[in-house]
Amino acid sequence: MPNKMPSAISKSIQGQFTLRSGRQRCRLPFLFVTAACVSFGLQLLPLNGDTVTSETTESPAANAPNSSDATTTGAVTVPIPNKGSHLVNVKEYGAVGDGVTNDTAAFIKALAICAGDGGTCLVPEGTYLISPSGISTGSHKASVVSGVHLKGAGRGASILKIAGMPTDHFLPCEGDNWSVENLTLDMGDYTPPVGRAAIACKGNNWRVSNCRVLKIGRSGIAAFGGSNWSIEGNYVSRTVPGARPPTCAILVTANAGVWSINGRVIKNICEGAGITFTGSDGLVARNRISRSGSGTGIFVQGSPSTHAANIVGNICTGGTSGYDDAQGGRWWSVSGFEIWAADSVICNNTAHDNDGGGFAIGGQSSIVIGNTAYNNGRVRPGYAGFNARINPARGASASHSIFIGNSSYDQDYGYKEQASGISDIKQIGNDYNRNRKGPTKSFSSGGQTSISPEMKSKLKELAEDPDVPDNARRAVRQCLAR
Numbered sequence: 001m002p003n004k005m006p007s008a009i010s011k012s013i014q015g016q017f018t019l020r021s022g023r024q025r026c027r028l029p030f031l032f033v034t035a036a037c038v039s040f041g042l043q044l045l046p047l048n049g050d051t052v053t054s055e056t057t058e059s060p061a062a063n064a065p066n067s068s069d070a071t072t073t074g075a076v077t078v079p080i081p082n083k084g085s086h087l088v089n090v091k092e093y094g095a096v097g098d099g100v101t102n103d104t105a106a107f108i109k110a111l112a113i114c115a116g117d118g119g120t121c122l123v124p125e126g127t128y129l130i131s132p133s134g135i136s137t138g139s140h141k142a143s144v145v146s147g148v149h150l151k152g153a154g155r156g157a158s159i160l161k162i163a164g165m166p167t168d169h170f171l172p173c174e175g176d177n178w179s180v181e182n183l184t185l186d187m188g189d190y191t192p193p194v195g196r197a198a199i200a201c202k203g204n205n206w207r208v209s210n211c212r213v214l215k216i217g218r219s220g221i222a223a224f225g226g227s228n229w230s231i232e233g234n235y236v237s238r239t240v241p242g243a244r245p246p247t248c249a250i251l252v253t254a255n256a257g258v259w260s261i262n263g264r265v266i267k268n269i270c271e272g273a274g275i276t277f278t279g280s281d282g283l284v285a286r287n288r289i290s291r292s293g294s295g296t297g298i299f300v301q302g303s304p305s306t307h308a309a310n311i312v313g314n315i316c317t318g319g320t321s322g323y324d325d326a327q328g329g330r331w332w333s334v335s336g337f338e339i340w341a342a343d344s345v346i347c348n349n350t351a352h353d354n355d356g357g358g359f360a361i362g363g364q365s366s367i368v369i370g371n372t373a374y375n376n377g378r379v380r381p382g383y384a385g386f387n388a389r390i391n392p393a394r395g396a397s398a399s400h401s402i403f404i405g406n407s408s409y410d411q412d413y414g415y416k417e418q419a420s421g422i423s424d425i426k427q428i429g430n431d432y433n434r435n436r437k438g439p440t441k442s443f444s445s446g447g448q449t450s451i452s453p454e455m456k457s458k459l460k461e462l463a464e465d466p467d468v469p470d471n472a473r474r475a476v477r478q479c480l481a482r
Helices: 007-014 030-036 104-115 453-463 470-481
Strands: 018-021 024-027 086-089 098-102 119-123 126-130 148-152 158-162 171-176 179-181 184-186 197-204 207-209 212-214 219-224 230-232 235-237 248-253 264-266 269-271 275-277 283-285 288-290 296-300 310-312 315-317 335-339 345-347 350-352 359-361 367-369 372-374 384-388 402-404 407-409 413-417 426-428 431-434 438-441
Touching: 086 104, 104 119, 104 126, 104 148, 235 248, 248 269, 296 315, 315 335, 335 350, 367 453, 372 384, 384 407, 402 470, 407 413, 413 431, 426 470, 431 438, 453 470
Parallel strands: 086 119, 098 126, 119 148, 126 158, 148 179, 158 184, 171 197, 179 207, 184 212, 197 219, 207 230, 212 235, 219 248, 230 264, 235 269, 248 275, 264 283, 269 288, 275 296, 283 310, 288 315, 296 335, 310 345, 315 350, 335 359, 345 367, 350 372, 359 384, 367 402, 372 407, 384 413, 402 426, 407 431, 413 438
Antiparallel strands: 018 024
16 A cells, blocks of 8 residues: 555645745645655554655665564655765775774764765765764764765664763754765663763754664654654664663754754654654654653653644554653653644554553644554553643643544553543543443533634544544544534
């Protein structure tokens, strides 16, 4: 089945997707959005067997022996135009790639050649030892800049290995129209006292794809603001157990107080740590998160940083609870999803076998449709598959949200509300009946207000979308007919 995007999501993103380069501003064609995004049919959650459309990706299974990410797919990308004339090889500038010689200076020289007019820096097969200060000419100073493309021979073939405790971001990248792909970064299980990312990303219209980031101590791939970028088809792992300190496999945050727009986190596999996302009109789709040891598998912040997130076709499993430094050493139960952004669409995701709950929804006027939660709340009683949340201090709650065609079983409750103060939750066609203590535990009040025109428009498109489960589509039609 070809990759395609449901109309309700594709039209929303297509209408806002723009590419900015210099003084030019052009609307991207619909085919760009379709290729960059993914189908979220309920039967397509397994990640193997997908079509790879980018000429720059390769099959990780072919060069990932004995690796737990062997079943991931390559990224579905559209190549970033390379208008530079430079094509350089790090070995031409002194890199050895024997795992013993320090090759940092050679990388900096080769990337500097590409930096003027843009170009591609090739990293042949080998293991390249890199200094703890990273591939940087100064504190946080990027070596991968506008128009530069750093490209390895394949995951498992081109390996960059850190030589000691990180003192800066390992690979800082900044600017527009750059890319990093087909590399392995070995971070050696070092845990720096402050946040240092393996790949730190700034700017617009960039891509990090088909990379393997191993043994992270804090952050694997970190995006700071920017627009129209993508993190796709990567494998990120953390082997240090627990949440000391709190970590992220993929972190999306602000750059000097400016949040991302139209960021895409697609088809990544994260083991031992999860995804934290901020920004407007973003897409978090078809990622697989297992054994997150801090917070939640996928965490989406609320306003003012984040609005209208699309959380589609992800799997979060095996969240492992413990004593969390971020909570002052208190016990923290790790859930599958925690989403606080208003006007979000949470569709066709699965949360199972997490120590905390399945889904925690705290964003007002969200659509929660066709999701599945089972066997969550493993270590403490009282958890549910779907939890409506409220945070009075931040003025956030799940009020005015709609739950349609979801399934929740083998937890204490199918659906639960955190406390009183949440109102106007609509429940249509959900299956909450196969749980240990009961189907629901709620405090809702305030009656049922009418559906807003904006939500009605989204629901009309979802009702005709063949990728939404049949039971959910029928429930949507019944709702609209009332």
